[in-house]
Amino acid sequence: MNNRIGEDLTEMGKKLSLYVDKGRATGAVEVREEPVIAVKPDKSLIKPLKKINGFDGHFLAVDCSTRTLKRANNWGIYVLRVVNAVVKGRDIDWSYNERIYTIVGDSYMRYRFLGDARVELESEMALDVVRRRNVHDGDYLLLDGPSNFGGARKFRVSLYEECKEQGINLLAVSKQSPMLHDEKGRDFMATAFVLSPYPLWVYHPVTTANTDKHLYGDVAIVKLCEGSPRVFRCDIMEYLTARKAEEILSPLTSISEDPRCLGYPVSLWLAHDFSAPSDAKLFHYCEQVERALFDAGLLDVLQREELSCSFADELHGIRYAFQREWWGDYI
Secondary structure, three states, X not given: OOHHHHHHHHHHHHHHHHHHHHOOOOOOOOOOOOOXXXXXXXXXXXXXXXXXXXXXXXXXXXXXXXXXXXXXOOEEEEEEEEEEEEEEOOEEEEEEEEEEEEEEOOHHHHHHHHHHHHHHHHHHHHHHHHHHOOOOOOOEEEEEOOOEEOOOOOEOXXXXXXXXXXXXXXXXXXXXXXXXXXXXXXXXXXXXXHHOOOOOEEEEEEEOOEHHHOEOEEEEEEEOOOOOOOOEEEEEEHHHOOOOHHHHHHHHHHHOOOHHHOOOOHHHHHXXXXXXOOHHHHHHHHHHHHHHHHHOOOHHHHHHHXXXXXXXXXXXXXXXXXXXXXXXXXX
């Protein structure tokens, strides 16, 4: 067991002991949603991308997953696994870190807290990779999600500044972006797809960076593979926008033709795929959690709370919470 997991289990015991003794504090939870961006599409902002077959540099990507170890109506225990994947040509390198988080609160509060924790771990991992690896001017770092920096549920500003100083092409690619609307409230990415006359293209900018509102990149829409119907939001950091968007994004076409994730940068797909702990690892963590709760004299009372909210899962053949709940893909 690494030292941080041991610390996490100790913290779990403290939080749940307080919950058993004092109950759960109730109150309003601040809502910090990404603001809606609604604009009228402009076909003139769509530019073709150049298909590139090879790129002499590294594509680094970071992603984090959340799996539920145990949960009841008023608390949850989760394992977060953050991964970095580095692709250069056909060479792949990767590493990961895992943490256990205990959250006392209703499901919505836990949902929000896990979003904050995941982005913080991704920032920490990305900074470590940029500082420790032999990265070069012109390499790419891809983050999962929009380019929101500074504050709760946002990437660290220090990561932005480090990449700017080292000349790293920092991009934020979102698996989906429900906050982008056209002027009639329809999905902006689908609207842009219809407008584009090119097989590979970028729509830039949907909106420009505004650091006063924590948006550190210009919002763009990209299609990176001719044979894929997928388009993605891709935020281009403000310090890169002196160059043309098509110049910055064309190298991504060289890593977006893997059949496992056609149209999506493979380094991001690998980070996402590697972030899934094995069932054996999850069983191991469940055993550690139960042992720690037993040693703290909390296991019996907390298991009763688990049973009070898990019957619906049992009806669907779900015995362990991690077999059904996988937080993060939609946060």
